[in-house]
Amino acid sequence: MRVPLSWLAEYVDLPPGTSLDDVHAALVRVGLEEEDVHTFDLQGPIVVGEVLEFVEEPQSNGKTIRWCQVRVAPEGEPAADGGDAVHGIVCGARNFLVGDKVVVTLPGSVLPGPFPIAARKTYGHVSDGMIASAKELGLGEDHDGILRLSTLGIDAPVGTDAIALLGLDDAAVEINVTPDRGYAFSIRGVAREYAHATGAVYRDPAAQVAAATVPMDPGSADAFPVAVRDEAPIRGRVGASVFATRIVRGIDPTRPTPAWMVARLKLAGIRSLSLPVDITNYVMLELGQPIHGYDLDALRGGIVVRRATAGETLETLDGKVRTLHAEDLLITDDRGPIGLAGVMGGATTEIGEATTNVLIEAANFDPVSIARTARRHKLPSEASKRFERGVDPAVAGAAAARVAQLLVDLAGGTADETGSLLHEAPAREAIRLPDGFVTGLIGVEYTADEVHDALAEIGGAVTRVDGGFDVVPPSWRPDLTANVDLAEEVARLLGYDRIPSVLPVAPPGRGLTRSQRVRRGVADALAAAGATEVLAFPFVSEAENAVYGSPDGSPVAGVRLANALDATVPFLRRSLIPGLIGVARRNLSRGFTDLDVYELGLVFLPEAGRAYGTAELPIGWERPSEAVLDELNDGIPAQPRHVGVLLAGDLQHKQPGRAAEPAGIADALDAVRRIAHAAGAEVEFAQGSHQAMHPGRTAEVRVAGQFVGYAGELHPKLTAEADLPRVVAVAEVDLDAIIALASDAVEARPIGTLPAATQDLSLVVGAEVPAAVVAAAVREGAGELLEQLQLVDDYRGQGLPEGSKSLTFALRFRAGDRTLTAAEASDAKMAGAALAAERTGAAIRE
Template sequence: MRVPLPWLAEHVDLVEGHGAEEVAAALVRVGLEEEAVHRSGVSGPVVVGRVLSVEPEPQKNGKTINWCSVDVGGPGPRGIVCGAHNFTVGDSVVVALPGAVLPGPFAIAARKTYGHVSDGMICSAAELGLGEDHAGIIVLGSFLGGAVPAPGADALALLGLDEETVEVNVTPDRGYCFSIRGVAREYAHATGRPVAAALRDPAAVEVRPPAGEGGGPRVRLADATPLRGRPGCDRFVTRIVTGLDPAAPSPAWLRRRLQQAGMRSISLPVDVTNYVMLATGQPLHAYDRAALRGDVVVRRAGAGERLTTLDGVERVLHPEDLLITDEAPDGSSRVLGLAGVMGGADSEVGTGTTDLVLEAAHFDQVSVARTARRHKLPSEAARRFERGVDPALPPAAAELAVRLLVEHGGAVAAPGGVDVDERGAGAVVQLPLDLPSRLVGVDYAEAQVREVLTEIGCTLGAADGGVLQVHPPSWRPDLAQPVDLVEEVARLRGYDAIPSVLPAAPAGRGLTRAQRARRSVARALADAGAVEVLSYPFVAPAVHEAMGLPADDPRRRALRLLNPLSDEQPLMRTSVLDSLVEVLRRNVSRGSRDLVVFEVGSVALPRADRGAAPLPGVGGRPAQEELAALAEAVPAQPRHVAALLAGARRGPGWQPDGWGRTPEPATWADAVELARTAAAAVGVELGVGAADVAPWHPGRCARLATADGVLLGFAGELHPRAVAALELPERTCALELDLDALVAAAAGRVPAPAMSAFPAALQDVSLVVDAAVPAADVEAALRAGGGDLLEDVRLFDVYTGDQVGAGQRSLAFGLRFRAADRTLTAEEAGGAREAAVAEAARRTGAVQRA
């Protein structure tokens, strides 16, 4: 909500010296978040000028410019070149003199153009940020609709260009602040002055009932299927004006108010309804009276009904949509608009409309919110109705609109208006007087509680047994239970008055084993050079195609959200890589080349045998059976860890440095090693085998499992087709592990490695095996055969070529032997080596290379 300060000052006394920043800070103290402070962007000498002469000068390019002499209040006239032709001698115009700065920013200086030195600029509305009209300059007589000051007068003040506007973010529970009326009330609260004395309520007008009956449509509220048991409309007010001058312009002050509030001027009837909405918070709608065929009926949509809204879009209506319709004498019904959201084109006020029916109604919040979202129509009216509008406002808002149309459009307030009021009794909240102190932790006296509740507009009843009867004001539908009133007490007494008390940490508690393990994994990956990121768990269906998942892959069975943040990403991810690729792609598009990113997050894995979750009612607590059904429908959400590697390797020793070392490209082996690093952080040793799983390259994909054969995930190089479809760098590598399964496979504690003070015996062995035999199988056989003396095995070379024969490869391993209690002899180390080679030969058919 944008609040121009002069408009705010019309309805509440501003503290002396308060500018935009001070007003914004005051509103922050009562819970209204500051969004921005807006200024016109015009500065410097901008003055009123009177045109003394206009000399047209045709140019060679076919354009005609005007060489003008303009009186700007100085010692002599100024010569100015102007390309517009909508003014003449004697007109008063706006002149930006050299030194002025217009929005853009565009600095004004004396410049030679078209053979003259133009000593300033005659301005249009668009050049001053007052509108979109570039065709002609501002002629102040018609623009202001009144007397014009003498030449040289400050045009910034005259046009309101020196005024400031504060923009605040209105939370969903504070809908009344979507108006100058509501913000003025909150400013009074923030400055500690009684609202009754400081506030000048724009809705505090005497409502003059229509003079007589007849001439206007009757209104019938016929909501046969209310949502949540509440009618879609409980009050509907109409007023009629006739004889409106269709050509009557909106006054300059009204256009300026709308422009400062972020709205554009359209026509007098539309501008008036928008102005009243901004002032009071009550949306209004104007109908062309001649276009109405009969009675106005508020009802739900029927099957197959359609409506072309004011934006020109034909919409198929839903049975829950609340409609404004007219009913002809023959019983036929026509849709006029979506109640509280947008009107229809059939009854739109046009350039020839002289008689209007003004509507000011109160609609149910949920009904309007659902309709606006269903049809993707976030209108200004819907924005207010879905947050709650004061049901007492419609008569006053309609009266204000009628008075403005009579004053500025030459209209006449005609008889025939109605006020259909079917509001029920207001709610009563039972507030224990000690509840604010108990919940907030501040000792609020009973008098303070009563004072705050009275100040926000509540009517207080008797306090029986320490429980106060509170009647919330009509403009605060959010005050529905005692805790809402407690929040008001804390808010107006000052959040800064609430002490910060650090709760005592109970002994014996802390992170769970699983939490510590997950943090250890993340820390290990970060220490290895990867960067942790977070991504939204929402993905597009196209990601499964880009990944190349088979049609029967269970990862394609994703949970679809009924109300997603984005219609383009309606699915919950079944793999962390699904959303992590977006992070990599975004960083690459912004110039990063060497990246290793990882994420720890949950995935949603719905089961085919589980149906949709039931939707319990809101009338009371769901039954135990309903809660059990809800829990049963919740999909499994295991935590995964995934990483992507692109470009050069990252980590200690791999960055370019002054010694001329160049980083090597990251390969599938680096992805496997990163997975091993993650597993080692929780004491799990990964077994590695070949695999063929999308989206990895079938020849460069490793299956990662525990020693017991429990599958944990995969790592390797992504398939070239997936890389191209996902727009990732060539040869991008990836890994993904089931982190919950990894933690479950870990021991309760990671054992400290055994340390020996005796030297190690290093032995190398080169084994020739069939090319299809995984190196991990050979390594496992060596470990099994080496016995307790074998401390470590590391593959350091792979060779294929003529020397080992076709279909064969040579694997070179470094073996490290060590005893805990002695220095090994050469015979002991050699014997252990031979035992390891023999076991490898037995299991894999390995032959020691000569």
Template structure:
């Protein structure tokens, strides 16, 4: 919101000596952030107001040229050559006399041109640096200013504009009226409310038939009819200047007046061409298949959530957002319907986002406007149109009012003191609330507060406390750091997650957290179900409206993004929560003035979906880099399985790996990860269709594991250290290619007995010498006894028992 100080001072009696810095501090003290302080470009020299006395049309040139005699307050009129044609004899204009330096270091001097001496320049808005209009010179009207008057004050070149950032809960400050109230409160100065005027008692029948079908979304709709408007009547310069300083482009008198009243009172309005409106005006929601062409020329499809202003022809405007093209005020409009209404803020906000159509009116409606000023705004607009356009009101006012009584809020006088932690007297509480416009009734220490109509954000005692503290001053609250209670350190789950993260980082993986949002398209590409997803009511992106049930979409998107930027060898991991699909109960809305009871807390927790912690990895390219030591090694499914083992080791659990079959993994290269009897995850090579859908390299690998499904780590026991030497033996076992290595390992370890200290798979071989569909698994056995030196025979006995068990269980044959 841009606030010119000249306009603000019209409503606030600023104390003498109040400067820009004082106003800046006042805005900040009231919670209004100052984005910028704007000043007009500097102009030096004799810049004055002049009256055109004579105009002589010069001929014989390639373009129309005029030689003007202009009264600038001197005994002799000034002769000036000008090419513009939008002014006439008697008009007041801005004249830059010789010696003026305009913005852009444009110096003005007397010079001979077109056969005449031009003793100055008649200026346009752009040449003065106060606008972009350069089609003609600036005309100030015909009366009210004496020739020779310095133009700086008339033009507002000495004015200062504050650009304020208004938060969504302070919509009343999107108007001079609201800002004036805040500045007056901050400076302790008197002020005049521009909405305090009493509307005239227009007589006669209502000017138009109006029906509101949805009073819940439009609880007040006011309208008056006007006729006799001069369509050629110009907007007065002072109004154009204020609109420009507030960042609003001047269009025509009718439109400019509605914008001016919006900036002054905070009540957006709309002007319809009355001759183009057919039949009664009806406020209703859109019907199936309806469309509307808005003032920006766009043809828009409507939904049943769109609130419309309609006539017998259909929609003539998107309520609270933008008018329709069929009833637009044009250069020939002489009869108007002026509308001012109070719309439900959330519905306007939904419409703005649905149609991607932000407007100045919608910015105010979605923050909440004052329903008490609709008729006042119409009266103000009618007054301006009558004064400058010759229009007159026809008939009585239409005022469909379905408002409910304003809510009353109970507040204890000691509540602000308890919240702020500083002494605040009851009188201060009452004065502060009345200053912001509240009606306060006191009964002892209990207050009954009725918020003003322009403050829809005041709904709870906490809101009133904030207003009191703001009035006292946030800077009066001392900064005291709370005493930190002694903690118990990290929880076991937190320590486990950190250990897992460190272990994966040590193994060469890079952590790459992703957003927890996902769309059905990403899950479909992975072959994952899309039913029962937890969908957000107001997602950041329409393409990703749900919470992720898996880490894989984000991880694989990270891989694809890095591949697109030239990275070829990738190993990334993420630790994060996923959101289990399924039905959850609706969460209750807890009160804000007291602690929720146990039933409400239980219902809130019951409405929270399950959010287990998962860990996932994704790999592609070389797992071991190439160099002088060799050609490197490409990552494969075994690396994904090894990442799972790394996680299990860090978590202190025993992991069993067996063959699995689950999308998005390749059915023949998928490992099922089991702890105890629980499947906790999967690892392996992605399905070729998944790689193709996500544009990933063939044989990209991934692993995902449910950390919360792992049992708690047992208390670590120091290993027994034997002083006796080990006995090491190797065995290469030939089995069918389909036999899982984990099963062979389990048979070997189970039969070897307590003498087996370690068992490592160090080679897997396939070749023609073994036969079709056969593979060789080479294991290294380490045997050791805790209390004696093993003999060769004892180690051989345990070794033979292990090989025999593998032969019995899996048909393993000891390879020569």
């Protein structure tokens, strides 16, 4: 919200010499964040001049210029720049006549840009200044011709300071308005906040409107027929709670907008269009109530506020034909829709150059309905920005009367004797504020009088009751719904600086959940091993989901974004691998050839044929019930948290006496072991297959016998398509599943102090038998004496039957109460071999 200081000063007293920084500092004290400052960036001398004569001179380049004689000071007096009263000026515009009064920028002045003005020779003349256009002065976008003061209704003496005359000496502060403080989207609201911060006397502009000259008739629409027929309200809230109308007849649409209004609108960020439209925008900024004006003669019958029906369309003021939604709240007449309520009017009833009779509308619309409509049609407007934050329902009548008043004063219109007001502002319920509640919540000792005065200052009706106060919030504060809101207002008005800076003591029994601890431990373990954490975008193509999200190539469902940032990747990922591949490609293209990266992130696994997101969204200002939350959660696809790892290039560089160690499947398996160890789980590997991975170099990852992911090497075809090295090791596991399967308590094993017995065992088995199955059988058969088993060799070749392999295990035996004999160790080893032979057909290699 931009607030011109001259406008603000109409409703609060600004001390002499108040700067933009002073105003910002005052508003910051009451919680309004400063954003920027805005000025016209002009320096004088810039004065009113009168065109005495001009000569048109065609040029060789085809352009015709005017050599003008312009009076810039009263006769007999020097000009503001110290020169003669009449200046010769070259001008390329041709939209002025002799006798016109214009704005002259004399030598020494500076226009926005900055663009300094000096006497300079051009087109064979010395141009002693410049005749300015509205755009050059920063008043508008019109650069087709110079600014004639008569078009603004101004007739000032020659030599008058044009900066002050046009309101160009004004400046504005800009503040950030949070969604809960929509009342600050108005001069009225900001002036009230400035008064809170400084103690300045506040003059409510709504109370200053001479409503008696255009009386209201509450509950009646006799002045103009209006009906609200909302048969499908959102969450039980009727679309329009208040609807005020005024009629002004016989306006002169050709009258110019006063210079002071143009300047204020410009500083507030709104360009001047026409006097009637400028007046509605001016009142919206002043009172915070969006206003819409209709060409009364273009209306057919009365106005009906209703929801849209299937197939209806509306051409809005921006010239676009919009297909309407059943939730859209409409303004209609006998022909159909004439406006999107609270968002934008329609083209059929637009106020134009021939409009003489105006119907003024000031209504209060449901915030949720307006917000949804504006987003649905991608049509944000100054009106919707205010309605979706909440507009004061009690100001509609005053705002309509203010517009009527300005149309009478500035446009020469005549207001009808009566206006109408359909419904009155709904009454607010009182909020109970117990004694001591604010002190207990904020931590500052506030007296009862301080609490009472602060709440009364914001406009609340405060009544003393046994044990506290009953507070009825003002109509312009829809955000005040509970006692905690009132406590915040007390703290805000009495000063945040009174709140002590005390570090709170964390209550016992709180802290990170087990899942959070494990996730952090996994990330730390991978980082400690040299991996780098990355965050990839969760958006993928349908083909990537089909390849990486489906192990066997069967069709999979995906979550498609309704408004994707990139049309080539409109789906949410089913796997982390595509994102890691993208990271690898980007880094390889920049010369980083050796990569070890990982990501912890969510994947999205919808069920095929199931509809998601069908639950109705709750209203925004109330906490949903548990049943509503459960319904919303049921409408969301499964989103487990995965860990993905990618390794490429050399993990150990070549050094003197040591060869390089390229990444491969073993490194992917090691990464999974680190993840499992950090989670307190025992991991197992088995031969697996995945369409995106290398046949024969893919492992299934299991915890407690349940599948949790894959590890291995990417298929060479995919690495070639992605311009990656031929060997790229990857792993992806379901971390949520691992945490659920892992034991919460990790048992520490005692370190044996008695001597160990070590032996080797070589078993010949079929090549298709997984080594892990053989190892499990040996471990079980050897019994409790076996302390460690490790596969040290996998031989396939000469000396073995075709289709077989030799697996050599290093075994370590130890007893906790005695020194083992060689015979005891051998017996345990042979028991393991026997069980392996029974289960897998393994034979001891001779």
